[in-house]
Amino acid sequence: MKKQILLFLFILPAYYAPCQVMKLTPGLTLELYGNVLITLDNLNFETDSTYWGYGSRIVFSGNQNTSISGTGLMSLGAIKIAKTGGAELILMRNIIINVSIFFTSGLLNLNNNNIKL
Numbered sequence: 001m002k003k004q005i006l007l008f009l010f011i012l013p014a015y016y017a018p019c020q021v022m023k024l025t026p027g028l029t030l031e032l033y034g035n036v037l038i039t040l041d042n043l044n045f046e047t048d049s050t051y052w053g054y055g056s057r058i059v060f061s062g063n064q065n066t067s068i069s070g071t072g073l074m075s076l077g078a079i080k081i082a083k084t085g086g087a088e089l090i091l092m093r094n095i096i097i098n099v100s101i102f103f104t105s106g107l108l109n110l111n112n113n114n115i116k117l
Contacts, residue, residue, distance in 0.1 A: 024049045024072065032056035032077070046070040053077035055099065060089045060106075067092045081106050091115070 021044040024030055028049040032038075035055065042062030047070040056077040060066060063085040068074070069092035078099035081089050083106020091113040101108075101115070 020044060021046050023047070024051060024070070026072070040066065042066060044069065047072045047074050051075065053098070057099075063087050065090060068095060069093055078102065080104060081108055083107065 020042075022038075022040060024047040026048050029052075030047075030050070031052040031054065033054045033056070035057075036053075037057050037059065039059045039061060042064045044067045045058070045060075046068075049072040051072065051074045053076045057080060058076060058078075059080040059082055061082040061084075063083070065088045066083075067090040071093075074093070075096040075098060077097075078101070079097060080102040082104040083089060086107065088107040088109045090109040091111050094114045094116070096116045101117075
């Protein structure tokens with residue numbers, strides 16, 4: 001019984017902790033092929049590793065400002081900006097987009113960075 005309670009106490013904070021960033025840590029390579037959809041609702045996207053989005057799509061949605069940051073190689077397939085209430089997607093680094101950018105609502109703040117299309 002004591003082991004079960006201790007396990008519960010370690011899992012509980014992780015379960016209830018608010019997630020504010022999707023982070024790819026060094027040493028990881030994430031490659032997405034085909035029609036893969038990732039929706040980041042009020043989440044920042046940070047990669048300190050390698051991200052290849054061959055034909056995949058990332059949707060940045062929500063009512064809060066979020067960012068794309070990190071030091072690793074980032075090559076996105078397509079992104080869709082669907083922010084509400086005047087929220088922004090802020091670039092904290094240069095990025096490569098292989099397919100397209102869709103603007104539904106919200107703002108894209110380049111923040112003195114570049115997008116290679």
